[in-house]
Amino acid sequence: MSTSTEGRRPVKRALLSVWYKDGIVELAQALHAAGVEIVSTGSTASTVEKAGVPVTRVEELTGFPEILSDRVKTLHPKVHAGLLADLRLDGHVQELAELGIEPFDLLVSNLYPFTETVASGAGVEDCIAKIDIGGPAMVRSAAKNHASVAVVTSVDAYGLIAEAVKAGGFTLAERKVLAARAFADIAEYDVAVARWTATALTENAQWPAFEGLALKLENTLRYGENPHQQAALYVDAAAPAGLAQAELLHGIEMSFNNYVDADAAWRSANDFTEPCVAIIKHANPCGIAVGADVAEAHRKAHACDPLSAYGGVIAVNQEVTVELAKQLDGILTEAIVAPSYQQEALEVFRAKKKLRVLAAPAWNPAPAEIKQVSGGVLVQSADRVDASGDDPANWTLATGEALTGADLADLVFAWRAVRGVKSNAILLAKDGATVGVGMGQVNRVDSAHLAVNRAGAERAEGSVAASDAFFPFPDGLQVLIDAGVKAVAQPGGSIRDAEVIEAAAKAGLTVYLTGTRHFYH
Numbered sequence: 001m002s003t004s005t006e007g008r009r010p011v012k013r014a015l016l017s018v019w020y021k022d023g024i025v026e027l028a029q030a031l032h033a034a035g036v037e038i039v040s041t042g043s044t045a046s047t048v049e050k051a052g053v054p055v056t057r058v059e060e061l062t063g064f065p066e067i068l069s070d071r072v073k074t075l076h077p078k079v080h081a082g083l084l085a086d087l088r089l090d091g092h093v094q095e096l097a098e099l100g101i102e103p104f105d106l107l108v109s110n111l112y113p114f115t116e117t118v119a120s121g122a123g124v125e126d127c128i129a130k131i132d133i134g135g136p137a138m139v140r141s142a143a144k145n146h147a148s149v150a151v152v153t154s155v156d157a158y159g160l161i162a163e164a165v166k167a168g169g170f171t172l173a174e175r176k177v178l179a180a181r182a183f184a185d186i187a188e189y190d191v192a193v194a195r196w197t198a199t200a201l202t203e204n205a206q207w208p209a210f211e212g213l214a215l216k217l218e219n220t221l222r223y224g225e226n227p228h229q230q231a232a233l234y235v236d237a238a239a240p241a242g243l244a245q246a247e248l249l250h251g252i253e254m255s256f257n258n259y260v261d262a263d264a265a266w267r268s269a270n271d272f273t274e275p276c277v278a279i280i281k282h283a284n285p286c287g288i289a290v291g292a293d294v295a296e297a298h299r300k301a302h303a304c305d306p307l308s309a310y311g312g313v314i315a316v317n318q319e320v321t322v323e324l325a326k327q328l329d330g331i332l333t334e335a336i337v338a339p340s341y342q343q344e345a346l347e348v349f350r351a352k353k354k355l356r357v358l359a360a361p362a363w364n365p366a367p368a369e370i371k372q373v374s375g376g377v378l379v380q381s382a383d384r385v386d387a388s389g390d391d392p393a394n395w396t397l398a399t400g401e402a403l404t405g406a407d408l409a410d411l412v413f414a415w416r417a418v419r420g421v422k423s424n425a426i427l428l429a430k431d432g433a434t435v436g437v438g439m440g441q442v443n444r445v446d447s448a449h450l451a452v453n454r455a456g457a458e459r460a461e462g463s464v465a466a467s468d469a470f471f472p473f474p475d476g477l478q479v480l481i482d483a484g485v486k487a488v489a490q491p492g493g494s495i496r497d498a499e500v501i502e503a504a505a506k507a508g509l510t511v512y513l514t515g516t517r518h519f520y521h
């Protein structure tokens with residue numbers, strides 16, 4: 001808040017109308033002690049009165065009872081004129097005097113718990129009952145009229161009220177900040193109501209006619225994808241908590257690219273239930289592996305491509321152990337994200353100045369993904385592992401011998417890991433670890449070459465492979481055959497599937513068709 005005293009207006013009269021009563025008694029006591037007259041609604045007034053603080057009830061002010069199950073209580077000129085009168089204007093001051101209306105200097109209001117009611121699974125009528133009408137109207141009035149009125153919508157800001165009252169009132173700068181915050185709170189509330197009504201009150205359950213986002217600034221970042229780009233992190237209170245809410249336990253602030261890579265890593269690591277480590281650079285995996293524990297998973301993931309892992313971002317799907325932490329000695333790592341850390345692991349990390357250590361909330365991905373295009377956004381349901389094509393029981397053996405045991409486990413691993421590779425993606429795996437990843441090429445043959453080259457002849461021989469989409473021609477598959485790959489999982493569905501399968505059959509290669517594609521752009 002500003003320290004400027006410009007436009008400080010004493011608080012003589014306050015209107016309190018809050019759903020959440022925490023802190024309201026202490027606030028009312030502080031206002032009363034400072035000689036502020038308090039006007040209040042129904043149960044807010046009762047709460048404050050019980051604590052021995054005198055209150056004028058809104059009904060006394062309006063001369064009208066609170067009616068229609070509380071639907072109408074503050075919707076009255078004596079309330080709104082008191083909030084909207086611009087006291088810089090002689091005309092407004094005169095009109096108030098003629099009508100016997102007293103102005104308010106402060107409004108404290110928070111709204112009916114609409115979002116919580118919807119989240120509780122309440123019925124439509126109960127949700128509708130929790131759409132606050134009078135509260136937002138008052139907040140908008142006071143925020144519009146910040147030249148004369150201070151408006152507080154958050155319990156967190158009660159401390160500021162007591163300070164400001166003591167200091168002789170809010171400054172104009174403070175009232176402006178509070179007004180902007182209040183309008184943002186109302187907008188967030190309205191977005192929640194509009195999103196819910198767009199589905200609950202219409203037939204358009206999947207693609208409602210309105211989709212809204214209410215984003216709040218969490219942090220400004222040093223720069224964006226490149227140093228000449230400005231950037232900031234905004235959070236979406238309506239979305240499940242994720243990386244944006246992760247706690248930075250150690251290290252310098254996250255960069256834009258750290259967030260992008262950490263998000264890709266977090267998604268990949270959480271595609272597995274067994275201990276898993278994903279090492280990501282430029283949103284692509286340098287290595288993904290599962291192991292008996294996270295330290296082993298890290299050793300295997302790092303071994304995939306130690307050169308590329310330099311300066312990477314690591315995600316771990318389980319608690320980071322001290323053993324894993326010690327393994328990072330000598331490996332430059334930009335950031336590590338995990339659900340939690342052993343205390344001794346954190347101590348090891350504290351010696352690393354350049355490493356950011358993030359504790360992320362439990363993996364709970366949003367059901368829909370949004371991608372910006374010029375002039376709009378694309379929205380799609382998220383690509384999740386539970387699709388039927390990810391269960392090998394639903395795969396079709398197109399040619400070759402059926403896999404069992406460790407070989408089948410490796411192919412299932414490869415198919416799951418390839419989801420984290422940018423298309424066109426070919427991924428080679430052995431012993432629960434990637435050994436060669438070919439990503440982001442504009443044809444599948446080049447991705448196959450890249451995967452084989454990264455693996456090297458020895459590791460490619462006898463590995464299994466996953467392809468995120470079908471082989472349009474046998475050429476990409478032939479690269480894998482030539483490298484000695486023994487089995488491939490791919491969606492199938494090409495008009496040349498027969499040609500591709502024939503090439504595999506000739507080579508004695510096992511090919512499973514998953515029936516599901518996992519493009520990732």
Ligand SMILES: NC(=O)c1ncn([C@@H]2O[C@H](COP(=O)(O)O)[C@@H](O)[C@H]2O)c1NC=O
Pocket residue numbers: 017018019020040041042043044045070071072073074075109110111112131132133134135136
């Ligand atoms: N109907 C009205 O005129 C009205 N005026 C204020 N409210 C809300 O009523 C609540 C406070 O009521 P109470 O003090 O009775 O708990 C606040 O959340 C406030 O936003 C209203 N309720 C709903 O619209």
